[in-house]
Amino acid sequence: MQDILTILDRLCAFDTTSHKSNLECVDYCRHLLVSAGFDVTILPNADGTKANLHAVAGPRDGPALVFAGHTDVVPVDGQNWSTDPFKLTQRDGNLFARGTTDMKGFVAVALSTVTNLDLHALGLSLHHVLTYDEETGCFGARDISDYLRSAVPAGSFCMVGEPTDLRPIVAHKGIIGLRATVTGSEGHAATIATKTNAIHFASDLVQYLLQQAQVYAAKPNKNDYVTPFSTIQIGLMNGGQARNMIAKQCDLEFEFRHLPDDLSVEFLEDLEAFLSSDLRPRLIRNDELSSVHIKTMSHVPAFRASKNSPFLSALKANLGSVDIGFWDGVTEAGYYLDAGLDTIVCGPGTISQAHQPNECVSVSALNECKDLLRRLTSQLAAAS
Numbered sequence: 001m002q003d004i005l006t007i008l009d010r011l012c013a014f015d016t017t018s019h020k021s022n023l024e025c026v027d028y029c030r031h032l033l034v035s036a037g038f039d040v041t042i043l044p045n046a047d048g049t050k051a052n053l054h055a056v057a058g059p060r061d062g063p064a065l066v067f068a069g070h071t072d073v074v075p076v077d078g079q080n081w082s083t084d085p086f087k088l089t090q091r092d093g094n095l096f097a098r099g100t101t102d103m104k105g106f107v108a109v110a111l112s113t114v115t116n117l118d119l120h121a122l123g124l125s126l127h128h129v130l131t132y133d134e135e136t137g138c139f140g141a142r143d144i145s146d147y148l149r150s151a152v153p154a155g156s157f158c159m160v161g162e163p164t165d166l167r168p169i170v171a172h173k174g175i176i177g178l179r180a181t182v183t184g185s186e187g188h189a190a191t192i193a194t195k196t197n198a199i200h201f202a203s204d205l206v207q208y209l210l211q212q213a214q215v216y217a218a219k220p221n222k223n224d225y226v227t228p229f230s231t232i233q234i235g236l237m238n239g240g241q242a243r244n245m246i247a248k249q250c251d252l253e254f255e256f257r258h259l260p261d262d263l264s265v266e267f268l269e270d271l272e273a274f275l276s277s278d279l280r281p282r283l284i285r286n287d288e289l290s291s292v293h294i295k296t297m298s299h300v301p302a303f304r305a306s307k308n309s310p311f312l313s314a315l316k317a318n319l320g321s322v323d324i325g326f327w328d329g330v331t332e333a334g335y336y337l338d339a340g341l342d343t344i345v346c347g348p349g350t351i352s353q354a355h356q357p358n359e360c361v362s363v364s365a366l367n368e369c370k371d372l373l374r375r376l377t378s379q380l381a382a383a384s
């Protein structure tokens with residue numbers, strides 16, 4: 001029997017910043033779940049430095065409820081914290097530490113709830129999923145998605161406990177992050193008329209992307225996103241060596257944050273059409289060895305809950321008159337949806353606290369979530 005604060009205190013003490021290992025944190029959760037009667041599977045990443053966790057208890061055939069969270073947190077480097085970010089500190093009803101809101105608070109509530117239930121009496125299948133590398137591109141959820149398709153019955157309810165103030169989020173944008181490498185010629189600036197400057201051609205690509213951004217912004221969209229259209233953002237441009245040298249290489253990193261209706265595959269097809277019909281022919285005119293290559297750096301699918309989601313109805317019935325929401329940010333929910341689960345994003349805490357110095361969640365928000373999980377489990381068990 002473990003309470004939320006004891007678990008959260010332990011979770012926050014593990015420095016699971018995304019570039020570090022989460023193995024100790026996952027092992028602690030595994031111990032908790034095994035002692036509570038769960039069957040636990042640890043799924044390591046390719047180099048064994050991190051792991052996803054899947055735990056299941058209860059009857060394997062009937063309906064199932066999945067609590068999904070990520071173990072990693074964003075860095076604290078350069079942030080001005082007034083407490084130790086890896087030591088849970090309680091003050092005026094708030095709990096301060098990195099990850100309290102995003103999203104170890106939810107993980108602690110879910111672990112406390114499932115480890116305090118009489119699983120034999122419940123008659124409901126409960127699953128717990130913990131992932132790595134959510135903050136750097138949802139790679140853990142991507143890696144566990146196929147496994148979940150066979151490990152969890154299709155149509156099971158899946159609660160992704162990101163900090164939504166317990167408001168059910170039914171859709172969010174997707175992201176595809178890309179790097180373009182333009183390679184041109186070397187040479188003295190005086191010979192530019194017969195050479196290929198990589199910066200000049202990378203700038204043409206920038207112009208194309210900005211034009212596409214305007215096309216997406218002008219599309220008629222009727223939704224409740226803060227930014228109600230898909231956006232393109234160029235976050236890095238790096239090329240050249242000196243004013244009087246022709247730039248041989250220029251790298252661009254950019255991302256397409258898209259509504260569920262604006263498919264990333266169409267964005268990529270349009271980009272490829274521009275490159276092959278316009279940029280590449282001009283690029284090789286002076287230097288046939290010149291090139292432009294596009295590499296996908298990250299891809300997080302957009303999310304839109306199933307139509308008439310039974311899980312959304314169950315959540316609404318337990319939450320009273322709460323509005324459903326749309327998020328401009330991304331979560332792992334698209335991967336759970338791909339795995340066949342009836343997925344909704346809903347968890348304690350406020351997104352504006354996430355990634356901030358002095359990140360905190362209120363004790364009352366965690367208790368409210370605990371009450372919700374208890375009501376949900378008993379309602380679903382009664383219906384099964």
Ligand SMILES: [Zn+2]
Pocket residue numbers: 070102103134162
């Ligand atoms: Zn998160």
